Amino acid sequence: MGKVRHRKHTRAARVAATDAPLAHAQPASGEPTAPAQHREGKKGARRDHDMQTLLDQLRAPEGRDRVFAASTLSSLILSLPPLQLRLLLSRNLIGLLIERLAAVPHALPAAPTSPPPADDLSTAIESLGALRNLAVSSPPHIVSEMHNKRLLLPLTTIHLPLLSHFLVAQLAPPAPPVQPPLPASAEARRAADDANEASDTLRRSYWDWCENTLVLLWCLAESNTKILASLNAHADLIVRFCVALLDEDRLGIERFEGVNEGEDAGMRNGAEKGAKKKDQRKDKAKRGRVPLFVAVAAAQTLHAVLSSNPPAHSHLLSSASSHSFSPALASLLSILLSPSAPPAPPARSPTDPGAAHHLQDWAQLRVLAFGALLELAKGRSKRRDVEAVRDALRSDEAQEVLLALVRGAKLNEDAGEGAKVAQEIDPTALPTPHAAPTTPEGKLSALERGAQTLQLALEVLSEWLASGLPSSASFDAVSSGDGDEENEEEEEEEWGGISMQVEDDIDMGVSDGEGEGEDAAMGGDVISEADGVLRRKRGDTPERAMGDDEMLDDLAAAAGGDDDEDEEVAGADKDAAGLALLSSLPLQLLQLSRPTPLSFLPSSSFASSALDGPSSASTKIPTSASEQTQHPAALVPLAEALTTIHVRAIEALNNLYVTLSRAGSAARRDAKELQSVFEGAMLGMLEALEGAQAQSAPAPAPAAVAPASGKKGKGKQPAGDAGEDEVDEVQERRRESVMAGAGVVWGCVRLGLDQDKGSSLKRFVQVVGPDTTPFLIQRVYASPFAAAQTPAGEAIRVRTLGALGWLGRRKDVPADENAQIGRFLLSLLPTSRAAVLSTDGSSSSVASTPDILLQTIDSFIDLYADEEREYDAPVFRQGGMLPVLEASVAGVRATIKKVDRNKFPELRSRADGALENLVAFVQYRKDVEKQLAARRR
Incomplete structure (x- = not known):
């Protein structure tokens, strides 16, 4: 039976580049703002001229013009229709933005003595925000284009070193303003004002600078293995910066001390611990804290760099000759096992959503810490620190981080609440990145963040269940044991089947951009593990994700291996208590796999935003029952997250039953539970197949409806004309459901067979x-x-x-x-x-x-x-x-x-x-x- 491992398909990042516009990032007097231009609906030559003017302003000699152009472009990327966004990209938008990143003065490798000039730093931060918004909201080939145009060069040689250098100052109390020497000349006063403005801009924008940089690195790491190989050359710098942001003292949480107990040569005695904790409390009172949204971005980046990438693991571990526990692992364990979240920051304004997002950020951070530690624990290392991580992941406290989210999910209620508040949103209003929590936009955003957190938890849970780590001794015993059609005309051709059609050469040394557009389109390479478990390619869809190792896992479970497995786990019944934590998990996952009214809906089921032009809903001919009702366009992110949750839940259930079926008699399940899961999986496959058939059925096209343009793309489209990619995305989710559902059925029938006493x-x-x-x-x-x-x-x-x-x-x-x-x-x-x-x-x-x-x-x-x-x-x-x-x-x-x-x-x-x-x-x-x-x- 095949376990399912995969890459995340949606990036649960904040799309907006900054919390608020920079104070001086305003257009010159008399110039209309970009939102005003958008509302006026200007088209044709005037719009093209305005776009070109913005691009020209990125290279303007005046710093304020560059800041305004970068800030406007960052906002436009979120609101422009796809056709105009493609027009901007065709004019080398990415290249111009990357050029602005490299224009930040710095004195590296020597440490800079003062912050970069305010205008240069603001332009770079806004340009990072524009690139980040492109990366999280565009197809994967955009990320590959960024890499081909050498985005990594300024990120790793300028921005990461500067961010690391100024982190300590950012957490320290503000420095007093610079005073010009007396008697002060006009030039000296001007220099002092510039220095104070640079320091103020750095302090006010530092965390947004951090988040933009980290999200870009995260998107690059998730794209494909060739880009990941380029990141490996800078993995030490990336990992060190991420760990610095995740330090428990800087987050304001208690340090996890359990790993330093026992025979650890670096263990401190009680008096030393008490004295140090007292000093740490005094230091914490004076220092600032890393905001949780920045810590989440750091954890996402760290998780992406570590996933299926053993070369990066060594940067988190202590040296082989060291007897002390790795501080980086201690920080991740502190986040994972901390009993409570750090105090929420005070609200900066009545509309500040920071406090409302605080608990969601903390939940995401703990899930990501679990995922990063799991990547280290899945290997074959026998190091003491890795063994300590495995023991921590098996603890009830660590497992509750994932299981509590699964247990507390109420998808139908969330879907109903989302549909209700979406009706209250003005469809003609421009999107607001940070709406107040009490507004309909803020409530819908909270539902989206909750769904994204649950999706992330299910993805990590699926990996955890596939790793063989969830249980105690009973699982340990069993986990260690673990094409094209035939061408009739060419009888002598080599026949490797579909699963053999993967690239044999995984080039982990490519740092240039050559060939990466193709790699992103194909989804990267298959990465196999010794246990024969498939892992999805980076940035790929599941239809290309299966490798030959998937079938090794499938066949090993059925091809005469049952007797061997039973012998291998003989006597494991005494360890059945280790499965108690998983007693209710199958039915919980089954419940999460059941579709809601917002699930598996194509784009044609959502009304067009007023910003995209007039809706063609009146001429829409529905092709299925799900398409007869037009939902507000604001529901698209929530609907996509809910659909993905259903698929991830059934995949996690598949992995759970694979692991349980290998645990032998110690994992025998209750007959009622098996019956419910068996029938639920069959029903889920039936609904997916029927939904796919209904969606693929051609709809009659009346004369009043204009024919589709035939262009492909993932951009926004009118409600009555669903693009092929939108249809394929929903069908792909259904295909995943059928594939995982078939695995669940296989696991059910294996666990459903029981030996009759005295009978063969x-x-x-x-x-x-x-x-x-x-x-x-x-x-x-x-x-x-x-x-x-x-x-x-x-x-x-x-x-x-x-x-x-x-x-x-x-x-x-x-x-x-x-x-x-x-x-x-x-x-x-x-x-x-x-x-x-x-x-x-x-x-x-x-x-x-x-x-x-x-x-x-x-x-x-x-x-x-x-x-x-x-x-x-x-x-x-x-x-x-x-x-x-x-x-x-x-x-x-x-x-x-x-x-x-x-x-x-x-x-x-x-x-x-x-x-x-x-x-x-x-x-x-x-x-x-x-x-x-x-x-x-």
């Missing part, structure tokens, strides 16, 4: 309806999602075949159902007579990849391995399956020979083993036939 048969503790097998064969396996020649389609097929193999051999299975499964499996083997046996109306085809073929062989052999089963005689023997199976051996052998032993040694080894099992099984069944014939004579 296994009873099935679940109720299986007569339509279950036809649904899996005719609806799931034959669905367009499964039929797609992609790794995701391959995963759906393999998981469905695995579930069918278990369903078909349960006790008291009807002979007709067993025959339907057996014939279906036999029809997938490469023989010309296979189609003759497919009499159940299913649209099957010969297995198109090695993993599908191997799973077919394993399921079929397990299905008819016992000739004494009640269905064996009427189905296998009287049904004439043996001659067809024997005839398929030659086709299977020829197919396996196409798997290149040099490129895919592990896959070829498993394929050779499956072929040996098939040959031995055919011979065994022939011997059985001879014995039965001899008895009859």
Whole structure:
């Protein structure tokens, strides 16, 4: 069975670049502001001229003009229609903004003695904000273009060093103003005023400067592995700065001391600890604190840099010769295990949302700390500090950080509240990045942040469940054990299947921009782990995320490994108490996977914003029930977050059941729970398949409706004309649901088989309806999602075949159902007579990849391995399956020979083993036939 690991698909960052405009970032007298231009709806040559004027002002000799241009562009990126935004990008907007970043005077590597000039620093901060807004709200290729234009150069050589240098001063009390020497000349007074203005600008804008820089680094780290390789050259600087912002003293939380107890050579005695804590309390009273929104950005960046990137892990650990615990790990553990959040900062104004966001920021920060520590704990390191991290992650306090968010989620209530407050928002008003908490915009923003926090928690939870760390000894025991269609015209071609179509060369040394646009479009490279668990590519969609290691994990669970696993976990029942924390988790995840009225809605279900032009909703011809109601455009972020939550919940449930199924008898589940999850997963797949079919059905186009332009893009579009990318995004979420749902069904049927005392048969503790097998064969396996020649389609097929193999051999299975499964499996083997046996109306085809073929062989052999089963005689023997199976051996052998032993040694080894099992099984069944014939004579 395959576990699901993935990259985040939505960045839960604040989109706005700054908390408030800089005081001097105002247009010159008589010039209209950018929002005024937008409201007036100017088009054509005048608008193009205004855009070009803004770009020219970025290079103006007057500093205030540069600040105004950068600030205006940062705001325009959030409100411009896609066509005009593409026009700006075509005029080298990214290059001009990066040029402004490099124009900040600095005295590095020597430490600067004074802040940069106010205008230069303000221009750089606003330019960072514009780039950051582009990165979090645009397609991935925009981030690759930033990297190709060498965004990393000013970030790592100017901004990160300056930020690190001025951090201590920012947390210290403000310095007194600079006074000119007396008698003061006009030039000296001017220099003093400039120095004071620079210091004031730095102090007022420092945290926004930090956040903009960190979010850009985060987006770069998440994009693809080639860009991550470029970041690895600066990983020490990035990690040190992130950890400096996450220091527990600077956040105002208590230090976690548990890791320094025991035999730690660096352990302090009680008197020293008390004295130091007293000094620390005095220092804290004098120092400022890092705002939580900046700490969240630092944790997001740190998590992205550490994820599937072992070269960066060493920067968080102490040296091998050191006996002390890493201060960086202690800071992350302090955040994770701190019992309460630091005090909220005082509100700066009645509309300040800082206090309202404080608890959400703290929740996100703790989840990200869990995720960063989990990346270190998943490895094979035996270091004491890593072992201490593993122990901390297994504690109830750490697990509650994730489980409490899952337990407290109320998605239907959030969807209803969101729909209610969205009706109160003026659709003609410009977006406000920081609305007051009591306004409809502020309430909707709070719901969005809560949904994003839950989504992040589910993603980390899914990784945690896949890692083998969640339990105590019972999980430890089991966790350690853990294409294109065949070308008939070219018989000699190497056959690696869909899951083999991944780049073999993972270039971790590329620092230039060459070839990265293509890499971002393809989603980067597959990163495999030793346990055979798939990990999604950076910045990729799930349909390309499956690798050959996914199927290694799938097949290992079903291909004759059950006895070995049972032996491996013998005696683990005494550790079943370690599973108590997970007792209610399956039903909670199942509940989160149930769609709300705002879930899985295409863009055509939302009314166009008045800023994008007139809505075409009146000419809309709905293609499904979900599209008959137009929702306010303000609900789009919440709807997308809810949809992603459903998918992440079912993925986490898939990973949980994979881990539970490997835990043997210690993880046997309650029959009612299994039944509920089994039926819920089947219902979820049915709804996803029906929704996909309804959404893909072509709608009649009346003459009054203008034809679609045919252009692709993720920009805003009129309500009546959903773009292909918007449709594909929703369909992709449905595909993910079907893929994870098939894994949940497989896990349920494995956990649902229990051994009868005194019998070699296994009873099935679940109720299986007569339509279950036809649904899996005719609806799931034959669905367009499964039929797609992609790794995701391959995963759906393999998981469905695995579930069918278990369903078909349960006790008291009807002979007709067993025959339907057996014939279906036999029809997938490469023989010309296979189609003759497919009499159940299913649209099957010969297995198109090695993993599908191997799973077919394993399921079929397990299905008819016992000739004494009640269905064996009427189905296998009287049904004439043996001659067809024997005839398929030659086709299977020829197919396996196409798997290149040099490129895919592990896959070829498993394929050779499956072929040996098939040959031995055919011979065994022939011997059985001879014995039965001899008895009859």
